[in-house]
Amino acid sequence: MFTGAWFALFGGGVLWWCAAEVRTRRELRRSGVSCMARVLPDPDITADHADTSPVLGFQVEGHGEVVTRPRGWTSIRRTPALAVDSLVAVSYDPARPTLVAVDGVGQGRSDLFWAALGLAFAACGVLLLAGAF
Numbered sequence: 001m002f003t004g005a006w007f008a009l010f011g012g013g014v015l016w017w018c019a020a021e022v023r024t025r026r027e028l029r030r031s032g033v034s035c036m037a038r039v040l041p042d043p044d045i046t047a048d049h050a051d052t053s054p055v056l057g058f059q060v061e062g063h064g065e066v067v068t069r070p071r072g073w074t075s076i077r078r079t080p081a082l083a084v085d086s087l088v089a090v091s092y093d094p095a096r097p098t099l100v101a102v103d104g105v106g107q108g109r110s111d112l113f114w115a116a117l118g119l120a121f122a123a124c125g126v127l128l129l130a131g132a133f
Contacts, residue, residue, distance in 0.1 A: 001132040008125025014118030022111055025071050028101035032091035035059075037100070039082045040067065054082045056090060060097040068098040 037058035053069040060066050070090065082088055082102075089103040 001129065004125045004128025004130075004132060006125070007121050007128060011118045011120065011122025011125055014114060014121060018111060018114045018118060021071055024099070025101040025107070028071070028091045028093060028099065029103060032101065033094050034089060034091050034103065036087045037090045039084050039086050039088060041084050054102075056088070056100060056102075058090065058092075060092070060094075063097050066092075066097045066100075068100055070100045070102045 035058050037056040040055040040057045042055050055067060055069060057065055057067045090100050091103055092101075093099040
């Protein structure tokens with residue numbers, strides 16, 4: 001019973017997180033400020049560093065240069081998505097300029113993967129709980 005509850009909670013948490021990320025990126029693209037950002041070399045790159053998101057740098061009036069990672073880069077493979085020193089279009093929240101979404105880069109496959117993973121865990125949890133009763 002504990003395993004079923006854990007699976008259901010974990011799956012629900014992954015689904016909630018995935019939906020929140022998609023919603024945040026859509027809000028940023030719809031109502032955020034657009035600008036061009038430069039892809040910077042990753043200062044934290046090591047063999048065991050699993051973050052696949054690129055490091056972006058751009059100027060924001062009143063904040064100077066902002067260096068941050070965009071939302072939604074949750075690929076399970078460590079592949080360079082954007083070349084260092086390339087310019088990419090981004091949208092950011094003017095109140096919190098470190099909250100950034102990259103424009104024009106498809107992230108649907110990654111979103112589908114995480115949603116399917118969350119659904120699988122939630123379904124297994126529900127089945128385990130149903131079998132316990």
